[in-house]
Amino acid sequence: MVADVDFDIGIIGGGPAGSTIASYLAKAGLSCVVLEGELFPRPHVGESLIPATTPVLADIGALSKVDEGGFPRKYGAAWTSATRSDISTMGFQLSHGFKAAEVEFRERDQQGVDQDYTYHVDRGQFDLLLLQHSESLGAKVYEGVRVQRVEFEEDVKRIVFAMGRREIGLRVRLVVDASGRSTLLGRQLKLKVPDPVFNQYAIHTWFDGLDRSALAVDRKQADFIFIHFLPITDTWVWQIPITDSITSVGVVTQKKHFTAAKQEWGPFFERAVESRPDLADALRKSERVRPFKPEGDYSYAMRQVCGDGWMLVGDAARFVDPIFSSGVSVAMNSARIASYDILRAAESGGFGKPSFERYETKLRRAVGNWYEFISIYYRLNILFTAFVADPRYRQDVLRMLQGDVWDGDGEPVALTRMREITREVEENPDHLWHNHLGTLRAPSQAPMF
Amino acid sequence: MEHAEVLGTLTEFVQEKVLDSAGVEIRPDTPLLEWGILNSLSTTSLVVFIAERFGVDVPAERMVGRNFRDLDSITRLVLELENDVRKV
Numbered sequence A: 001m002v003a004d005v006d007f008d009i010g011i012i013g014g015g016p017a018g019s020t021i022a023s024y025l026a027k028a029g030l031s032c033v034v035l036e037g038e039l040f041p042r043p044h045v046g047e048s049l050i051p052a053t054t055p056v057l058a059d060i061g062a063l064s065k066v067d068e069g070g071f072p073r074k075y076g077a078a079w080t081s082a083t084r085s086d087i088s089t090m091g092f093q094l095s096h097g098f099k100a101a102e103v104e105f106r107e108r109d110q111q112g113v114d115q116d117y118t119y120h121v122d123r124g125q126f127d128l129l130l131l132q133h134s135e136s137l138g139a140k141v142y143e144g145v146r147v148q149r150v151e152f153e154e155d156v157k158r159i160v161f162a163m164g165r166r167e168i169g170l171r172v173r174l175v176v177d178a179s180g181r182s183t184l185l186g187r188q189l190k191l192k193v194p195d196p197v198f199n200q201y202a203i204h205t206w207f208d209g210l211d212r213s214a215l216a217v218d219r220k221q222a223d224f225i226f227i228h229f230l231p232i233t234d235t236w237v238w239q240i241p242i243t244d245s246i247t248s249v250g251v252v253t254q255k256k257h258f259t260a261a262k263q264e265w266g267p268f269f270e271r272a273v274e275s276r277p278d279l280a281d282a283l284r285k286s287e288r289v290r291p292f293k294p295e296g297d298y299s300y301a302m303r304q305v306c307g308d309g310w311m312l313v314g315d316a317a318r319f320v321d322p323i324f325s326s327g328v329s330v331a332m333n334s335a336r337i338a339s340y341d342i343l344r345a346a347e348s349g350g351f352g353k354p355s356f357e358r359y360e361t362k363l364r365r366a367v368g369n370w371y372e373f374i375s376i377y378y379r380l381n382i383l384f385t386a387f388v389a390d391p392r393y394r395q396d397v398l399r400m401l402q403g404d405v406w407d408g409d410g411e412p413v414a415l416t417r418m419r420e421i422t423r424e425v426e427e428n429p430d431h432l433w434h435n436h437l438g439t440l441r442a443p444s445q446a447p448m449f
Numbered sequence B: 001m002e003h004a005e006v007l008g009t010l011t012e013f014v015q016e017k018v019l020d021s022a023g024v025e026i027r028p029d030t031p032l033l034e035w036g037i038l039n040s041l042s043t044t045s046l047v048v049f050i051a052e053r054f055g056v057d058v059p060a061e062r063m064v065g066r067n068f069r070d071l072d073s074i075t076r077l078v079l080e081l082e083n084d085v086r087k088v
């Protein structure tokens, strides 16, 4: 017997994960409701996309809207570090020695992607565009509705929220939690496990008038995302173009540095960037136009990502670390892959846990690859630089940087090699990279859910 | 390839590209790592040079101090790797 419900699918949260899944499902004719706690547009961290978002945007029919939305085009990524002057560059293949590594997306063809750029986005505008897009496809969207909890009954789930003094319960057949780092269901069902290794924090803001080419060696690349390494352990800065004149800048650091800052974000931010005088100088000549915003405790996994009548997508399922700008792409691709299982399950009439098996497998594999790539990056940074420069591995590393981790099987060869080499270096004190080992050390077992 | 020939090519590379002056004398037993002439970063580029010039890849597991101590050891490493290639 089919239970009596208000909607087939109830989606909690209208960020990229929520509006993407709403778009896929509404387009296929399911009745969906999206409940978003904020009034859009609202500011949000996570402004630099990677190309794996492109096929998803194209699929749901939003790519042309985004392309015409005036978001800066992102053709590649670059890394800079403070070089000690005693390190010879020796005409190495990197275009300007060890000072930086860089990649351009056009160097590698990617299935489903016909453009050699992705975007940097003002998330206020981007998320609004996507949410309205899902509405145009038939999803019912309520903003300013903060969900309090989900009540699980046999066939029906009740999504509970308050309207004035009244408590309302919407009845749905399947709950998709896309509530981001609020992790509504993860907390309610006590599924959340803080990451034992990653404990990074970030402080970020926007600057007007920053000379983005000040640190770019090649002016053409001024609109790449820049990752500037600071000479402080595991600390780096992002530089992301938001408009012609506005640039998002954030410092990511270990929790201990962050705690020591005692919530004095301004002085902390300034002290951190001061360790790269060229960067500090460029920042002084520009004007800060948003308050400093801290982000913390963002690395975690979930014991389960789906169950009878519920599933988690995007940050609500997992987040590791922002170093490779993978967040929005994981949000949108997890939504895409979840929607395939949901549509299949809707036809067969039940949303039991077994119907989400493919989703779980694919998510675990993709996020597992990300996790490992990120761990190795922090553990042995020089390996990343060497692999980017090495013609044997460059394409494979680029594949990861493009976010192309969902539909192939197995893990990228470069990742396997990186893991082997890291082990060598760890075990052999005579290895020339041994003293480059970082302090973050990921457990060797597969990441848990 | 002969020991002397490989040694000569490597010596030239280190003189010109690492020390940036052809005039400096480096002997086959000058302790490159100990004296900081080579470090882990510049060794990475030396490895790229070896691949281009001699057509052999230095596997990461052989990037150890013992093999890069001085020009003599690096030469021996290159010759060993060339031998391995020929055997295959």
Ligand SMILES: Cc1cc2nc3c(=O)[nH]c(=O)nc-3n(C[C@H](O)[C@H](O)[C@H](O)COP(=O)(O)OP(=O)(O)OC[C@H]3O[C@@H](n4cnc5c(N)ncnc54)[C@H](O)[C@@H]3O)c2cc1C
Residues within 6 Å of the ligand: A012, A013, A014, A015, A016, A017, A018, A035, A036, A037, A038, A044, A045, A046, A047, A048, A049, A050, A145, A146, A147, A148, A178, A179, A180, A181, A182, A183, A184, A201, A202, A250, A295, A298, A313, A314, A315, A316, A319, A322, A325, A326, A327, A328, A329, A331
């Ligand atoms: C420091 C830092 C830097 C980052 N940089 C990047 C980057 O450069 N590129 C990138 O791709 N990613 C980046 N990320 C990750 C990125 O922010 C996220 O992965 C992405 O926003 C996830 O999308 P989502 O839709 O899952 O969640 P969100 O975008 O967080 O959306 C969740 C939505 O749910 C709503 N919500 C929450 N609780 C409730 C509730 N109870 N009821 C109703 N609504 C609710 C929220 O208001 C929000 O709108 C970064 C993350 C951090 C922490």
